[in-house]
Amino acid sequence: MTDPAALPDLPLPEQRQIAIGHDAARTTVLTQLAEHRLPGAIMLQGPQGIGKATLAFELASAILTATGDEDPKRVREQVAAVSHPNLALLRRRSKDAKGYYSVIRVEDIRELRETLQHTRGRAGHRIAILDSIDECNPSAANALLKTLEEPPTDTTFLLISHRPGQLLPTIRSRCQNLAMRGLSDDLVRAVVSSSQPDLDAETLDRAVQLAGGRPRRAFETLALGENSPVGALLAWLQGPERMPVAAQIQLADALGADAQGPDMSFAREILNDWLAQEMREAAMQPAGRSRLASATELWEKAGALLGEADSVNLDMKQTLAVIFDAIRKHCALFANPAEPA
Structure with missing residues (x-):
């Protein structure tokens, strides 16, 4: 199957x-x-x-x-x-x-x-x-x-x-x-090397670094083109509230161009990880109730929008634009947003 x-x-x-x-x-x-x-x-x-x-x-x-x-x-x-x-x-x-x-x-x-x-x-x-x-x-x-x-x-x-x-x-x-937990970098490197033994050291190291303990993510990194918008997404998540709105619109257009492609698949995992990390950090703050409530609402909204886009073939570019706008507004309200995983 x-x-x-x-x-x-x-x-x-x-x-x-x-x-x-x-x-x-x-x-x-x-x-x-x-x-x-x-x-x-x-x-x-x-x-x-x-x-x-x-x-x-x-x-x-x-x-x-x-x-x-x-x-x-x-x-x-x-x-x-x-x-x-x-x-x-x-x-x-x-x-x-x-x-x-x-x-x-x-x-x-x-x-x-x-x-x-x-x-x-x-x-x-x-x-x-x-x-x-x-x-x-x-x-x-x-x-x-x-x-x-x-x-x-x-x-x-x-x-x-x-x-x-x-x-x-x-x-x-x-x-x-x-x-089960994510693997160590050494084990991720072993998994990737076993399937692609001819990778050069620099490419392998970059894949392992972005994998975050997940061999699948390392393979997804290797499948991305040199001009993949995934790198731009990682940069944007470092400080969405500081980026111009035009940047997130361009990012949504680039990632949503192929809703079933490797760039979009990788982007969805990165977004899920970022949202989960944001909720964890908010939950650990003594006075983080408002931030946690906002992050939880953001998680639910993103999941619902992406699920709806999948089920009825909505425009993924527009879906991402709405999600990115909600993330930017959340980050503008609360200090120390999560770093991308």
């Missing part, structure tokens, strides 16, 4: 199956596997792009091998092709030749549930991977909850979440939650 978030010329998580780092989460699951006490649902949670999906497929291969009767190499090959009969994978489905649905729908969850109710194709445990659960719409989330409340026997759900705080508390309570 194609990953709607896949980056060009990079292997998919199911093709990698070897996650660098994340030893604590890996050890926890492998210990449970060895002791025959795998839980019905495991949530791998943490920032997007740190290797959660890759670890999920690594664990899937280990579980299918340990509980089945096939050669490990054969299992890895089937997992890489998502063809193992005891493996189910759910991502956002393709809508047409031009793109994907913006959410995982209730019918997708129902189809997954029906698949898991069938007689298993091979001996051993079954694995269902949701990449990611954050993309379930409310109806899909409720349908998933019913499945987690009455899970099929000998089945483990591996749920990937970038924003666990926004999920239904009842879903989180049904899972073993494994928190």
Whole structure:
């Protein structure tokens, strides 16, 4: 199944199956596997792009091998092709030749549930991977909850979440939650070098610096052109209130020119990180209630606007212009805004 978030010329998580780092989460699951006490649902949670999906497929291969009767190499090959009969994978489905649905729908969850109710194709445990659960719409989330409340026997759900705080508390309570953190710069460098060993040192160092512990972000940096507006966005976020309005309009036009392109994808992550950091800093200030309320409102507004732009194909340039204007006004009201991550 194609990953709607896949980056060009990079292997998919199911093709990698070897996650660098994340030893604590890996050890926890492998210990449970060895002791025959795998839980019905495991949530791998943490920032997007740190290797959660890759670890999920690594664990899937280990579980299918340990509980089945096939050669490990054969299992890895089937997992890489998502063809193992005891493996189910759910991502956002393709809508047409031009793109994907913006959410995982209730019918997708129902189809997954029906698949898991069938007689298993091979001996051993079954694995269902949701990449990611954050993309379930409310109806899909409720349908998933019913499945987690009455899970099929000998089945483990591996749920990937970038924003666990926004999920239904009842879903989180049904899972073993494994928190995963960003990688060290050395580990990010190892991930990038393993896929692109011919990178020059300067380019690699810049990618690692901008990655912020997320290998995916490093790869996105490498995919950007020399004149990418992402650099201008990072500069603008250093002090939006000090920049002329014309600068943010030009920035919105440049980033929004290709709503599905790598520049826009990277920009959205940077904006999310900046907004999250601004809320954290406001929450830590003794007298930061007003700033926190403003930052929270800004987070919700940006998320709603971008979500609406995705779902009904609104003009991304105009959407960004509105978000940038709201950020500038927020920064003009409060001192010490967050630095871009």
